[in-house]
Amino acid sequence: MDLELTAEERAFRDEVRAFLGQALPPELAAAGRRNTSVFCEPVYSLPWQRILHAKGWVAPSWPREYGGPGWSEMQRAIFAAECAAAGAPPLAPMGLRMVGPCIIGCGTDEQKARYLPRILSGEDYWCQGYSEPGAGSDLASLQLRAEQDGDDYVLTGSKIWTTHAHHANRMFCLVRTRFEGKPQAGITFLLLDMATPGITVKPIITLAGEHEVNQVFFDAVRVPKSGRVGAENEGWTVAKYLLEFERGGGSAPGLKIAMDRIAANAADEGLDDDPHYRRRLAEARIHLQAVDMTERRVLSALASGQKPGPASSMLKMVGTETMQTVDQLALEAAGLYGAVDQPAARAPGANVEPVGPERSLIAMARYLNDRAASIYGGSNEIQRDIMARVVLGL
Numbered sequence: 001m002d003l004e005l006t007a008e009e010r011a012f013r014d015e016v017r018a019f020l021g022q023a024l025p026p027e028l029a030a031a032g033r034r035n036t037s038v039f040c041e042p043v044y045s046l047p048w049q050r051i052l053h054a055k056g057w058v059a060p061s062w063p064r065e066y067g068g069p070g071w072s073e074m075q076r077a078i079f080a081a082e083c084a085a086a087g088a089p090p091l092a093p094m095g096l097r098m099v100g101p102c103i104i105g106c107g108t109d110e111q112k113a114r115y116l117p118r119i120l121s122g123e124d125y126w127c128q129g130y131s132e133p134g135a136g137s138d139l140a141s142l143q144l145r146a147e148q149d150g151d152d153y154v155l156t157g158s159k160i161w162t163t164h165a166h167h168a169n170r171m172f173c174l175v176r177t178r179f180e181g182k183p184q185a186g187i188t189f190l191l192l193d194m195a196t197p198g199i200t201v202k203p204i205i206t207l208a209g210e211h212e213v214n215q216v217f218f219d220a221v222r223v224p225k226s227g228r229v230g231a232e233n234e235g236w237t238v239a240k241y242l243l244e245f246e247r248g249g250g251s252a253p254g255l256k257i258a259m260d261r262i263a264a265n266a267a268d269e270g271l272d273d274d275p276h277y278r279r280r281l282a283e284a285r286i287h288l289q290a291v292d293m294t295e296r297r298v299l300s301a302l303a304s305g306q307k308p309g310p311a312s313s314m315l316k317m318v319g320t321e322t323m324q325t326v327d328q329l330a331l332e333a334a335g336l337y338g339a340v341d342q343p344a345a346r347a348p349g350a351n352v353e354p355v356g357p358e359r360s361l362i363a364m365a366r367y368l369n370d371r372a373a374s375i376y377g378g379s380n381e382i383q384r385d386i387m388a389r390v391v392l393g394l
């Protein structure tokens with residue numbers, strides 16, 4: 001892979017940079033820089049999504065026929081790096097990077113026409129209903145019951161750890177339509193409206209004191225069969241297809257920016273003289289290079305209509321572990337104030353002055369939130385197992 005920018009790519013970078021300089025409102029950039037999670041509150045991400053949509057740049061890896069910009073792999077990497085450097089708020093991945101590509105690959109023409117434009121515009125905000133109490137790593141044991149009744153399924157049970165369910169108006173979820181036989185062969189993939197009577201969303205507050213995840217309860221919830229993706233009892237294949245996109249990465253550009261910031265902060269804290277710290281920083285940079293290259297390969301596979309395959313498991317593992325190392329280094333470089341949580345000062349637009357340097361403001365919340373990165377999207381132990389079986393044939 002030739003990583004030197006050609007003259008056209010440099011021109012593209014300048015075009016993106018100029019656009020960001022003119023179109024990214026300062027308050028959204030401030031919110032992006034102070035974001036403490038891989039997810040950003042929709043009050044910041046959605047206005048930015050609408051701006052990108054108007055420009056035609058909202059779904060860099062979608063095929064052009066569905067609204068993608070038709071960029072090369074290098075152009076997508078340049079765009080992601082420039083967005084991260086400008087502090088653009090990250091867009092919610094559940095629509096654009098998860099269910100969208102899944103509908104493109106597995107949905108009917110009606111589903112594509114109905115859902116894809118609303119994913120691009122941000123009119124629909126999606127959440128993912130896979131995990132249940134008792135069905136996380138062993139996802140195939142899920143129990144949310146869906147019984148047929150005329151043109152509907154009637155859902156009873158619950159989903160847990162549902163990120164941003166309290167913001168979402170749509171959910172893609174896995175339900176059980178057959179209880180006997182192999183568990184994988186009784187699962188169906190459904191798209192549903194979160195405003196349907198019988199759905200209750202209850203918050204779960206994370207270690208960082210934030211409301212990002214929820215438990216969602218279903219009490220006789222009617223979902224039209226037209227919301228089914230793939231055939232009844234064949235949802236497992238659709239679910240796995242989608243998971244490859246979920247694990248497909250996109251974190252390297254943001255981590256690179258964070259790494260540069262950490263190196264500067266480390267100097268302020270006198271850590272640049274510490275050989276142990278410097279060695280760990282250098283190791284993290286090397287891992288990050290590997291993540292970056294693999295992410296580009298996966299994005300390239302997606303753009304040419306291929307499935308990323310088990311490379312996405314490798315990426316999920318190495319990407320999240322590198323992210324956690326970066327957080328650890330950032331926390332040390334934040335100095336003593338890194339241990340102080342200041343949610344009031346962190347809120348964009350807040351009038352509360354932070355105590356200590358700006359860099360210490362998000363370090364601890366980011367560190368705590370990202371502990372979950374090696375659990376969500378399928379735990380890293382499970383990814384290692386997939387690699388061992390599928391890639392190494394063990």
Ligand SMILES: Cc1cc2nc3c(=O)[nH]c(=O)nc-3n(C[C@H](O)[C@H](O)[C@H](O)COP(=O)(O)OP(=O)(O)OC[C@H]3O[C@@H](n4cnc5c(N)ncnc54)[C@H](O)[C@@H]3O)c2cc1C
Nearest residue numbers: 128129130131136137161162163372375376377378379381
């Ligand atoms: C912040 C956060 C956000 C999330 N968002 C969503 C979401 O939006 N939608 C959604 O559907 N889910 C979501 N999840 C759920 C996530 O996918 C699950 O937490 C994850 O799959 C692990 O399942 P579990 O929590 O039930 O843990 P368990 O499956 O009970 O695992 C517990 C521990 O045992 C290990 N383990 C289990 N089985 C094996 C095995 N066979 N071999 C080796 N080790 C094993 C696991 O690695 C883990 O360390 C989220 C989770 C978190 C923490």
